[in-house]
Amino acid sequence: MKVLVVEDEQALQDQLKAALNKEGYAVDQAFDGADGLYYAEEYPIDLAIIDLGLPKIxxxxxxxxxxxxxxxxxxxxxxxxxxxxxxxEGLSRGADDYLVKPFQVEELMARANALLRRSSGFSSPVIRKGPIELNSSSKQILVDGRELDLTAYEYKVLEYLMMHPEKVISKTELTEHIYEQDHDKDSNVLEVFVRRLRKKIDPEGNLKPIETLRGRGYRINPDL
Known part of the structure; x- marks a missing residue:
């Protein structure tokens, strides 16, 4: 999931980026309101964290x-x-939640996670699809009760697909939402992630958890 952080304090930017990266989020950074608006308009964003006291805008x-x-x-x-x-006023302008500085990073992460869940239509951090259970708070994946050992990017791919269970996700969309803006985006690497996920989730080849729709992209199997 892609988070835009618009904050002019370098130290806080660094702290937030490190914390969000640790939790598996891709982070785009802007240090003033004008750059923040550019990122929001030009790039796919799942969540924005915006300081009120910004320069320019x-x-x-x-x-x-x-x-x-x-x-x-x-x-x-x-x-x-x-x-x-x-x-x-911030809420009336269109914001969804707020934190007053100074704050604990753990609280920010909990609020960010909750906002992302709700924007995808989920009230609980636990998302289930057939035998697959994803906990967006603990970043844990269970299949029939067994925990999967996933890499960070394998988790990101599965989380994005699970968060959009009825939607066919193109390679471009998936790539834009799991990588940061300056990352070298290679769709062939994405195919490797999906192939490894299929093997880890479904070693016997019975579930077919991730469908490929030729020329369109991927989706979680709606028949799970």
């Missing part, structure tokens, strides 16, 4: 502009301001 105006573009990904506000009126 402030956080409140940035949120308004993002919503005016028709972008509906969830937005989490970061603010050093404690006045309730400013929090309400």
């Amino acid at each position: 402030n956080g409140l105006d940035l949120i308004s502009k993002i919503r005016e573009l028709g972008k509906d990904f969830p937005i989490l506000i970061l603010t050093a301001r404690s006045r309730w009126q400013e929090k309400v």
Whole structure:
């Protein structure tokens, strides 16, 4: 899943990127509101974390502009301001949640995870499809009760497919959402991830958990 962090404080940017990467998120970074708007308009984003006190375009105006573009990904506000009126204004502009600085990274991760779940239509961190159980909080995958040992990118691929169970996901879309913007994106590597996932989930070849629709992309088997 792709997270955009718009924050002008370098130290906090570094901290958030490290924490989000550790949890398996791809992170795009912007240090002012103008760059944040560019990323939001030009690149696929699953969640934006936006500081209110930004240069060039402030956080409140940035949120308004993002919503005016028709972008509906969830937005989490970061603010050093404690006045309730400013929090309400942020939510009224189109944000979905907020955190007041200073905050614990663990709380931010929990809120980010919850926003991503809800935006995909899931109320629980545990997503089930047939015998496959994915816990988006613990990043644990079970198949018929046995835990799978997945690499970070194998998990990212499966999580994105599980979060969009009725949708055919093109290679381009999947690549854009699991890699950071400056990463060398190779669709052949994506095919390797999918092939390894199939073997790990379904070693006997009975489930057919991930379908390939020629010329269109991948999806979780709707018959699971």
